[in-house]
Amino acid sequence: MPESNRGFSAYFRRDLLLAYRRRGEVASPIIFFVMVATLIPLGITPEADSLKELAPGTIWVMALLATLLSAEGLFVSDYKDGSLEQLLISPNMLVMPIFGKVTAHWITTGLPLTLASPLIGLMLSLPSVAYLPMMAGLALGTGCLSFLAAIGAALTVSLQKGSLLLTLIVMPLYMPIIIFGSAVMQYSIDGMAWSGPLAILGAMLAVAIALCPLAIAAVLRLITIN
């Protein structure tokens, strides 16, 4: 499908370019990620044994919050400058551009978080066996997070103060991902085979890729065109 491909790559490249121009903004989720990781030892204990226990859950909670922070802007600027409306009334398929936009969002948040996670692992004295599963889990899991956050971003796009509401409506949907994401790490720390929960994360990502763009397209159509 060359036509749909163009829709994907056009919006993918456009959003990446926009992100590149606002490099400072893109960096903030990562900085947030590292800063919260500093708060954990300060707030609880610097003891390596306790930190090791907390690390899997903490890393996932932080990754979740970081994606939520950045998700609000996913459609807002397009909505304000009217390019979203143009996209909606164009005869092309809406799903592929949305897929492109969400993928660009993952490239600018989920991927850097995944790459920065070993640093957090060091800070929280994560055992070395857990690094690879952590990165694999984060790579798949943050993809799911981006797609789900995009649904929330689409639902709240026309609202003035959408960011808190976005967090409120998306967070419950994140629960399965955080359960399996931290389980991947916990399994590897406990010396068990961690491919099971990782496969479930992959399955969830596959479902999210298949269904979320459709849902987002429907939401944008329903809400922005009255």
Next chain:
Amino acid sequence: MNFQFQDLNEMLLMGGHGVYVWAAVLVSLGTLIWLVVSPILQHKQTLKEIGLNLTREELRNQSGNKDI
């Protein structure tokens, strides 16, 4: 099917678990009653408001005065 307690006092105590059971019952009944009573009150209130609006409109039509 028999009554499980000697008397009502014993039913109130529930063998030491009375506080928990009756707290659950009271809060549940309270919530259920609220879920029924609040729409009934709102129903009355809404009818009254619509009625007031109607009378106001009638008065306005009769006198031709828009200020009421």
Next chain:
Amino acid sequence: MNWTWFYRMGSPLWFYQSTSRWLPLLSLVTLVLLVAGLAWGLGFAPEDAKQGNSFRIIYLHVPASFLALAGYFLMATAGAIGLIWKMKLSYIVMKCAAPIGAALTFLALFTGAVWGKPTWGSYWVWDARITSMLILLFLYFGVLALQYAFHNQEAGNKASAVLALVGTVNIPIIYKSVDWWFTLHQPSTIKLTSAPSMHPDMFQPLLVMILAFYFFYALALILAVRVEILKRESKTTWVRELVEQASRQKIGAK
């Protein structure tokens, strides 16, 4: 097949008039079932061998949990019907179902906590069922918050309908994963409810209570929907006639 009944059902006027006729009977049945079920469960059902009398909370906890979940599906279904057939009434049902469902979810959590204290020695335990209930409450909050965030009612209806549907797709996944998570972290020794092994003498009042809660849910929902219908249709002739009739009756009574 004749589909006019389906479209007639979508008419607020039809709903209001037919529920006026059925409300007294429905209220009576609900009241009788609730009183009978509660008396049976609290006074006549045999005591549980392990948990003593605290197990009697089951007669509130389980029905409330049932309706909390069923209410979410009803809300999402109403939202879907609204999105597909653009029926006025179904959005009203969806909007009214959200606070009722949230209240019942809260009730399930509260009764679970109060039950947990004598059973586990603590009000809150991260039990799979209770955790799922908590997440369900969050899902309800999301739908409610989204509904009220929109000034444009039409957009608010559509947005919360989609969110309810997305939640519905997620609920089985959430339940399964919470269940799995629970088995991962040392399950507690006493399970709150194990319905199949329950003695019939204990089980029968539970069935009565579940039925009572279903009737109650219908009653509460219908009452709330009627108020919403009046508010939205306040400019129509039938509502005006209704109001005039009511005021005439009041004067007549005086």
